Amino acid sequence: MLGDIASVIVDGALISAVYALIAIGFTMVFGVGGVLNLAHGALIMAGAYTYLSLVSDSILASVTLHPIVAFPLTVVIVGLISYGLYVVLVRTIEENVVITFLATIVVAIAFTELVTLVFHAQPYQYSVVPGVLQVQALGTRILYVELAAFVASWGAMGLLWYYVTKTDSGRSIRATSMSERGAMLTGVDVPGVRARTWLVAGGLAGIAGVFLGGIGAAEPTMWLEPLALAFIIVVVGGIGSIKGSVAAAYIVGYLQTATGQFLGQSVRGIMSLVVLVVVLLVLPQGLYGTEFVHE
């Protein structure tokens, strides 16, 4: 029993860190442009497949990079894909919420077909950091890749925090998400901020993708779960709030881990839906949602 609890504590912390990574980019994009990017899951998938292509010799035979090089390169590439998605597609239609909503899901599903075309439907397993850490004292074991994900997640969140609080470029993102009009009046280049937010969100999705693929596998349907999770976490945390997303990621992560441990893996996924419905009924604005002053 004690071992069970210990493993819930450890596993929950590890998986929640990845969930936070998944959700932050999603919520940031919504915060600055009001766009719910349903292609966010596809960006995560892009992270997994990009990394896979860079490190494995079975995909692109001429390219095999060391993970230390491949990882940052993947993050940059996915960031650029996200940036491109915004500049080429979303920017031309974002004034219409419904059209944007639909276009991003179509992008996601088209991307699935593209991945199937290039990589075929079978799952690819790859290792980011091999090995298992036995924690004798707690009677539990941790995959090194999970540990690495945890460290990378908090590292990324630390950098993000530094970026949005200490640099002008990042502060303008925060200002825009608080009040677009206010930001515009103080001379913030709002379209530029949006594009930059997509870049950053893409990078975060790239990190999440590398680890999700590493923990599970890269496959063409891997975008669905993360998208649903991002959606749920963001609603639980309060739409648009980074702080709320992190908190909610841990709530959902721990709840799932605990349900999986004590009630069985088959009910694990259902738990997040229960949380979602409860939150919608009791606290529709989420943990950190705000009521805005209009005057």
Next chain:
Amino acid sequence: MSDREQTGRGIGRLTGRAESVLRDTLLAQGAGVVGAVGRPAERLLWPVAERYNRRLGERFGEVTGLQLLLLVVAFGGLVTAPLWGQDYLRPLTLGAVWAVFAMGWDIQSGYTGYISFGHSALSGAAGYTTGLLVLHLNPELSLFVTVPLSILVTTALGLAIAVPSLRLRGPYFSLVTFVTVLLFYRLTKALSEWTNGLRGIRVDVFTYDLTLQYYMVVVPMLAVAATLTYVGRSDIGTVLIAIRENEDAVSAAGLDPTKFKLWSFVLSAVPMGIGGVLLAHVNAGVDPQTFVIVDNSIQMIAMAVIGGMSSILGPLGGAFLFVGLRDVFLVGLGEELRWLALWLLVLLVLVFARDGLFRLLWRALGALGGDRR
């Protein structure tokens, strides 16, 4: 004159920049080439259209001569399909089923702007109700029992999704529908003792006579089309569109947006139930891949988008176009490329012709008769 304008408007809302550019060029050319043929034809047909407008214009919206011609030709084509299209009866039948889905999606999501990604869960609910009934209760169960029960279960599931989520504004509804589909898919696997998992459940076909089967699908499809067109052109449709455009204004008008949103969901769930039952019998079975997966919901959306959201008949046309491309014209491309081409087409329509292809056609035809108003 104003009624004429209303028609054009009832058919077409939401003008986008890119689309207006496209329309301008289209009309400019139309004035030259098509106009030479179109205008005399319009003059010829107008008296007939006028008679239609006096009789039915009030209910279904007024039309110009050429628009009426399009409707008549389309209707005639559908009704006589077994005479000219024996080789294409299968895709035409499927097109009709998907048209029911696309119209069902449209009356709710297209009209109110509350986008559902979960309509495949509704059609799945109907298919599985029928499947479970014949598998576990009685294989000989009459359609008069399974059909109403399936529609009922679909509506109940629809309300279970809608009640907690439609009270709220914003993306919550879309989220809940999205999650519902994923959950439904998982349940079909988790409960595979009952549902046979991915293999699915066998259901008897209506009939092995393809012509008869075609009519058994097209007739309900036309009934759904007529009903939803009527609802869409009525005050209900106006309120639903007003909810999409400005929900505050609807409240300020003394109308309860939640009530109307729920109603639209019921109006949508019933056709989804009908379509789900039809698909189960046409496909001779129900399984997660052909019913439940989220891709199916997105296909319904794609059909509505291609045809023109919030016009009912646009999604109907969009469904036939989409299924035609998917099952006939693009088959040569191979599995993935075909889908890629289809999704690309949908994206292009979203960006450059967000009012939909059939609505563009409809407007172009209307514009040819436009000088009379």
Next chain:
Amino acid sequence: MTLLSVEDLTKQFGGLVAVDDLSFGVESGEILGLIGPNGSGKTTVFNCIMSIYQVTGGTVRFDGTDITDDKTHEIVNRGLSRVSQESNPIGSMTVRENIELFTFPNSIRSFDGGASDKAIASYAAQVDIEDALNDDPGSLPHADVRRLEIAKALATEPDLLLLDEPFAGLNQTEVRRLSEQFESFREQGITMVVVDHNMRGLMDLVDRVVVLHNGQKLASGDPADIVGDERVQDAYLAGEVSAVQ
């Protein structure tokens, strides 16, 4: 008879108190001015009355009934209508259709309800936009868009009309004409509350004034007395010098 009474109304946004223990009544048949400098909480009061916001504390009574927790559409159907500061007609519908929407019954079984074209034209005529009925709202000049907002509110057949900055952006002639129209609404038995941050246009129109400052009632009474009130002048001097004259 008191038609609307606001009792101890308080609204907080997080730590910010936008309306602070405010009480006032509106008598049947009068035109009440609700004035105050920018940010004094006027629009918030309207939003609380119409249940756009949930109140933090206090009660709103309309015609003797507690409507504090009613939904917006229920309040409208009781006979209270608000013309908001922003114009938000539905661009894809004509002026006529925009007004007609406000006459639909709140029933999902009503496929062909709503007022007759004649009735709609008469709502439009009360604010001089009867010639624009078939136009798109987007093609109207600013003043007509504002008038459309008022016509929509009239179409709900209100007993009490809340008007939020109805004169904003209008020129002198338009302000005068609109004031006349408000007078004629009153003759039809409509009670009105007019919000403005500027007393100038309001002086001849309103019977009584309530002055808000930082969410609290600063003064109330006859317009002439209010203009001379030093506290009111001080409140305005902090912000806008020319507002009270």
